[in-house]
Amino acid sequence: MSVLPTPEATAPAGLLIVGGPFGSGKTEVAIALAEQWGQTTPVTLVDLDLVTPYFRSRDVRPAELGGAVDVLAPEGEAGASDVPVIAARLSSVLRDRERLLIVDCGGDPVGATVLAQFRSVLLTRGARVAVVLNPRRPATQSAAATAAAVSRLLDAARVPLGGLVANGNMGVLTTPADFRAGVELATEVAASLGTEVLFAAAPEGLLPACAPLAPHLPLLPIRRRMTSPWEGPVVARSEPRTE
Numbered sequence: 001m002s003v004l005p006t007p008e009a010t011a012p013a014g015l016l017i018v019g020g021p022f023g024s025g026k027t028e029v030a031i032a033l034a035e036q037w038g039q040t041t042p043v044t045l046v047d048l049d050l051v052t053p054y055f056r057s058r059d060v061r062p063a064e065l066g067g068a069v070d071v072l073a074p075e076g077e078a079g080a081s082d083v084p085v086i087a088a089r090l091s092s093v094l095r096d097r098e099r100l101l102i103v104d105c106g107g108d109p110v111g112a113t114v115l116a117q118f119r120s121v122l123l124t125r126g127a128r129v130a131v132v133l134n135p136r137r138p139a140t141q142s143a144a145a146t147a148a149a150v151s152r153l154l155d156a157a158r159v160p161l162g163g164l165v166a167n168g169n170m171g172v173l174t175t176p177a178d179f180r181a182g183v184e185l186a187t188e189v190a191a192s193l194g195t196e197v198l199f200a201a202a203p204e205g206l207l208p209a210c211a212p213l214a215p216h217l218p219l220l221p222i223r224r225r226m227t228s229p230w231e232g233p234v235v236a237r238s239e240p241r242t243e
Helices: 026-037 076-080 087-093 109-116 119-124 143-157 176-193 204-213
Strands: 015-019 043-048 069-072 100-105 128-133 161-166 197-203 219-222
Touching (some): 015 109, 015 161, 026 100, 026 197, 069 087, 109 119, 128 143, 128 176, 143 161, 197 204
């Protein structure tokens, strides 16, 4: 039986920023965390991804997540733009200690810079960044390149690193081998940066196959919602791909 990542271990200050290089799957991770934690604790999922026009938390309705989850994002016409109209409301939300806060921030240094304007209140809340890593992307195929990407993101965000999230995936083609590669990359990068791997993520259909590959890590089930238009049905694969 795999252990889910808990707020106490993952976001002890009650606020977790989820970031990561483009294509890492950070938005899916942020949504999955909100869904899991919202079953027992009120959660606000804050969409601060003002760079990527696709795969954003704001595209998921709170009712789809169940529990006590609110989604804070630009509304109306602004919801389809990258204008940071959310800024004034976010300052207030960041001071609300009655709810767990999960912030989905932009995946590159440009997107992470929006966090810098809230740095003082973020640090007051003890915020940390959980960086999601996917070895199946060009910019993160080596530990050295990945560590450099993490450092650039943190330099832009100006918020301390809380740890790494292993998310080896290939979308609908994900196999246990991809999961294992994600854990191996995150472990190597964590050692080089002097941090820890907070948990690993895996498609919920692959949990039985993936759990034995990382018995030391909490495991977050991912129910993919950000399916690309060009992808087919979401089907987890237990057999290796033909390379």
